Amino acid sequence: xxxxxxxxxxxxxxxxxxxxxxxxxxxxxxxxxxxxxxxxxxxxxxxxxxxxxxxxxxxxxxxxxxxxxxxxxxxxxxxxxxxxxxxxxxxxxxxxxxxxxxxxxxxxxxxxxxxxxxxxxxxxxxxxxxxxxxxxxxxxxxxxxxxxxxxxxxxxxxxxxxxxxxxxxxxxxxxxxxxxxxxxxxxxxxxxxxxxxxxxxxxxxxxxxxxxxxxxxxxxxxxxxxxxxxxxxxxxxxxxxxxxxxxxxxxxxxxxxxxxxxxxxxxxxxxxxxxxxxxxxxxxxxxxxxxxxxxxxxxxxxxxxxxxxxxxxxxxxxxxxxxxxxxxx
Numbered sequence: 001x002x003x004x005x006x007x008x009x010x011x012x013x014x015x016x017x018x019x020x021x022x023x024x025x026x027x028x029x030x031x032x033x034x035x036x037x038x039x040x041x042x043x044x045x046x047x048x049x050x051x052x053x054x055x056x057x058x059x060x061x062x063x064x065x066x067x068x069x070x071x072x073x074x075x076x077x078x079x080x081x082x083x084x085x086x087x088x089x090x091x092x093x094x095x096x097x098x099x100x101x102x103x104x105x106x107x108x109x110x111x112x113x114x115x116x117x118x119x120x121x122x123x124x125x126x127x128x129x130x131x132x133x134x135x136x137x138x139x140x141x142x143x144x145x146x147x148x149x150x151x152x153x154x155x156x157x158x159x160x161x162x163x164x165x166x167x168x169x170x171x172x173x174x175x176x177x178x179x180x181x182x183x184x185x186x187x188x189x190x191x192x193x194x195x196x197x198x199x200x201x202x203x204x205x206x207x208x209x210x211x212x213x214x215x216x217x218x219x220x221x222x223x224x225x226x227x228x229x230x231x232x233x234x235x236x237x238x239x240x241x242x243x244x245x246x247x248x249x250x251x252x253x254x255x256x257x258x259x260x261x262x263x264x265x266x267x268x269x270x271x272x273x274x275x276x277x278x279x280x281x282x283x284x285x286x287x288x289x290x291x292x293x294x295x296x297x298x299x300x301x302x303x304x305x306x307x308x309x310x311x312x313x314x315x316x317x318x319x320x321x322x323x324x325x326x327x328x329x
Contacts, residue, residue, distance in 0.1 A: 014262055016083070018269045023080045026273035027073045030280075034070035037283040038063045041293075048296040055117060057137030059286055061144070062110040066279040069103035072096045073276075079167060086167040090160055093167035097159045100276070101152045101170070105190045107278055108238060109144040111230050112194040118226070119201035122208050151190050154182055171248045171268065180249050191242045195234055202227040226288050233281045241275035244268040 041063045049056060075096045079086055086093055117140075120131045130136075158173045173179050205227055248268040251261045286293050 015265050015269065018266055019080050020083060023269065023273065024077045027077045027080075027276070030273060030276045031070050031073040031077070033283075034066055034073075034276075034279040038067040038070065038279065041283065041286050042067065044293060044296045049293060052134060052137070053132045054134060054137030054140065055114065055132065055289065057134065057141055058110055058113050058117070059289060061141045062107060062282055063286070065103045065106040065110070066282055069099055069276065070279065072099040084164075084166045086161050086165050093161050094156055094159045097167065097170060098152055098155055100272075101155060102148055104238070104241075104275055104278075105151050105186075106144060106148040107282070108191060108194050108234075109148060110141075111233065112197050113140045113144060114226075115198040115201040115230060119205055122205045151186060158182070169272075171245050172252075176249065176252045180253050183245060183249050187242050187246060191238060195238075198230060198234060202231060226285065229281060229285055229288060233278050233285075237275050237278040237281065241271040244271040 042060060045052070045056060045060045045063070052060070072095070075088070075092070117131055117136075120127055155170060158179060159168060159170060160173070161167050171179070171183070206224065209224060244264070244267050247264045250256075251264045256264070
């Protein structure tokens with residue numbers, strides 16, 4: 001019995017250490033960058049980029065989902081710093097846990113909408129003006145909020161605070177059979193289906209942009225960069241989390257041996273903040289989506305003036321050097 005107790009203790013040591021030290025640091029980083037970046041982005045859209053097009057409305061809603069998520073992170077930082085002792089009521093536990101998934105699946109759907117809208121603009125240029133109308137952005141965002149809420153509503157009844165004052169993560173809740181079925185459905189319809197749509201849209205966009213003249217034009221180069229960025233978000237942030245969540249639940253369902261379950265759980269813990277890092281990529285997406293946002297962002301921090309002076313000084317230095325070389329010859 002003593003040997004079993006020792007094995008069980010060793011089995012959970014890595015998980016507990018990662019939750020104690022890795023998660024608070026990662027969530028703190030996401031909170032600081034996400035709070036400053038998203039508040040700034042939303043302020044720029046509200047004050048400097050009116051009137052909005054449909055893509056602007058989608059990006060603002062994407063920033064709002066990220067902001068709601070980062071505002072919940074201080075609770076998790078405090079929770080994991082206290083060795084998994086939840087200090088608040090069960091309702092707040094559910095709000096914090098569900099907030100992560102609302103951001104996750106909301107971001108997936110908003111990025112999918114951007115993919116579909118850009119596909120229509122590039123493949124069917126005659127429909128571009130209609131797609132960019134404000135009402136299509138409002139319709140798309142309303143649909144995203146409704147679908148995201150419907151996807152995560154069942155989770156409200158699964159998340160709870162146990163007798164040890166732990167705010168149980170979704171993949172660790174009981175009964176595991178119910179969580180398993182719901183996780184597969186959520187992965188299939190909440191992630192894999194949008195991933196297929198994004199991949200198909202941007203495959204078509206890349207093929208279309210490769211045709212005809214002006215393949216290196218600024219507009220086409222920007223479209224390629226946005227294409228790559230969105231696919232990177234899906235692959236780097238969303239894919240590892242969904243794969244490891246499925247493995248975590250499956251290892252619990254099939255009573256996997258302790259070392260194997262320990263490795264899977266540790267990898268799953270790493271993937272949770274990784275999924276939250278999508279807010280970093282979203283901040284880059286705002287700047288790639290148009291020059292107007294980039295200029296407004298630089299002006300907000302008075303960087304545009306500094307960059308202009310730096311360019312002027314650089315050009316003067318180049319001209320002076322060229323003049324000296326010419327006179328020397």
